[in-house]
Amino acid sequence: MTCRRNAPRFLAATLATSLAALAPAFASDAIVDAQGDTVVVAPGHASLQKWLLPETAPSPADNVTTPERVALGKKLFFDPRLSGTGRSSCATCHLPERGWSDGYPKSIRFMGEVMTRASPTLVNTGYNTIQQWDGRSPTLEHQAANGMSATGSMNGGSEKPVTGVANIGRIKGYVDAFERAYPGEPLNVATLAKAISAFERSIVSRNSPFDRWVRGDATALTAEQVRGFRVFIDPAGGNCSVCHAPPNFTDNGFHNLGLMSFGEDNPDVGRFKQRPVALLKGAFKTPTLRDVALSAPYFHDGSARNLREVVDHYVTGGQVRSNLSPNMRPLALGPEDRAALVAFMEALTTPTEVFVYPVLPP
Ligand code: HEC
Ligand code: HEC
Numbered sequence: 297m298t299c300r301r302n303a304p305r306f307l308a309a310t311l312a313t314s315l316a317a318l319a320p321a322f323a324s325d326a327i328v329d330a331q332g333d334t335v336v337v338a339p340g341h342a343s344l345q346k347w348l349l350p351e352t353a354p355s356p357a358d359n360v361t362t363p364e365r366v367a368l369g370k371k372l373f374f375d376p377r378l379s380g381t382g383r384s385s386c387a388t389c390h391l392p393e394r395g396w397s398d399g400y401p402k403s404i405r406f407m408g409e410v411m412t413r414a415s416p417t418l419v420n421t422g423y424n425t426i427q428q429w430d431g432r433s434p435t436l437e438h439q440a441a442n443g444m445s446a447t448g449s450m451n452g453g454s455e456k457p458v459t460g461v462a463n464i465g466r467i468k469g470y471v472d473a474f475e476r477a478y479p480g481e482p483l484n485v486a487t488l489a490k491a492i493s494a495f496e497r498s499i500v501s502r503n504s505p506f507d508r509w510v511r512g513d514a515t516a517l518t519a520e521q522v523r524g525f526r527v528f529i530d531p532a533g534g535n536c537s538v539c540h541a542p543p544n545f546t547d548n549g550f551h552n553l554g555l556m557s558f559g560e561d562n563p564d565v566g567r568f569k570q571r572p573v574a575l576l577k578g579a580f581k582t583p584t585l586r587d588v589a590l591s592a593p594y595f596h597d598g599s600a601r602n603l604r605e606v607v608d609h610y611v612t613g614g615q616v617r618s619n620l621s622p623n624m625r626p627l628a629l630g631p632e633d634r635a636a637l638v639a640f641m642e643a644l645t646t647p648t649e650v651f652v653y654p655v656l657p658p
Contacts (some may be wrong), residue, residue: 325337325338329531330537330538331537331538333346335529337526337529339510339514339517347507348511349500349502349507353498355494358490359437359493362477362494364473364476365478366494367654368474368477368491368494368495369494369495369496370495371470371655371657372386372464372488372491373386373496374386374654375464375656376388377460377464378444378460379444379450379460382460384405384450386450386492389403389405390417392651394590395417395419395587395588395589396418397414397418397590398415399592400414400598401414401597401599402414402598413429413596414596414597416428417584417587417590418499419501419586419587420501420584421584422436422497422500424544424546424548424584425548426548428581429580429596430550430569430580431567431570432569435493436492437486437490437493438489440488440493441486444488461483461488469656469657470657474491501645502586502646503647504586504587504644504646505643505644506525506640509643521640521643522640523640524633524636524637524638524640524641524643525640527629527640528640534627534629536637539551539621540584544584545583545644546582548581549582550566550567550576550579550580550581551579551580551621552566552576552577552578552579552614552619552621553580553595553609553621553624554614554617554620554624555599555614555616556599558616558618559615566578566579577619578619579621585641586645587644588641588644589603590645594606603641603642607629607637607638611629612626613627
């Protein structure tokens, strides 16, 4: 009896002790975040290191990243000869200077055909465990091979999927580069996809002001941005990190956010088409938020023009609520908290030098 009555007090004492051990100077800044972890919102604090990404994105055993593979994939990514018509490259819709997206609400492919969804950023996509807004590609290699198929983003639909590959196979510079990067492997759709994926795994953002602050640089973030981070991870605030989880600001999961477009006739059902589970109707993949300030407009349907509009959407708790994620609810955030959230997301951009485009083999 006595023992049981004392238990809560004992637990509270233990918690207080372990918090004090974590960081005595900042104990008052401790909160339980959306992951259920007690974290201390202070630069360099041990409890925040879970937000840091490993230096390199993981690569599969049959396509281990090497400099030769990345260099080859970089050329292919920018080469329109990879497409059926010879007029489109991966970079047509994933431009480095547009945050590896294209700036359109929905992508446009050959002959001006508007696609059904926005081009997602490719930043840090190598750290993700599933690809595409609806997760229909398990790996980058699968996505790249698909993109080059007859109906993929790289072809007009009528072109034969092999045309682009045949083009590449006729270029001596590529044949030699393939021999160096993938000795003994044939030059085909599979190896092309491997090389492109190796390059995509090198599109990494992990040195933003936020990352530097997490590593201990107290001057990297403004007070407003720190406030925004706190709102971001606080379940009673923005509750953003319940889905935009550490380290890559994504849970690699799928959620229906109640966007207006889900209320239209025959809406895009997203993940449901791959996995017919009721909760997944209208659910799309949680994107990373590193470098997010560079890739407007936002959401799979391009419906938010800027980060302020994104935050305004979350504050409503979702506009079409017929199949809303249980983690969406109206947020009690005043104008200062909303502005702080935007300021925080702007601190997720890694400053880059001017991107150097590859020289394509003649
Ligand atoms: C015409 C525009 C267009 C072209 C060209 C294009 N893409 Fe995309 N890309 C998109 C769109 C739109 C999506 C989202 C499709 C979806 O989820 O339904 C996408 C999705 C992706 C994804 C998934 C990213 C993620 O985080 O889920 C990757 C990776 C990708 N593209 C790489 C490539 C590569 C590699 C090429 C060249 C072989 C390419 N894209 C060519 C428009 C394009
Ligand atoms: C229930 C899970 C969930 C919560 C909570 C959540 N997000 Fe998202 N977020 C997503 C998903 C899923 C998408 C993509 C949805 C789509 O396009 O249909 C997304 C998209 C975004 C985008 C657009 C990114 C892009 O590249 O288009 C931003 C910015 C964003 N969220 C910020 C936030 C902020 C800030 C919060 C907290 C106020 C938040 N999110 C809360 C799951 C969530």
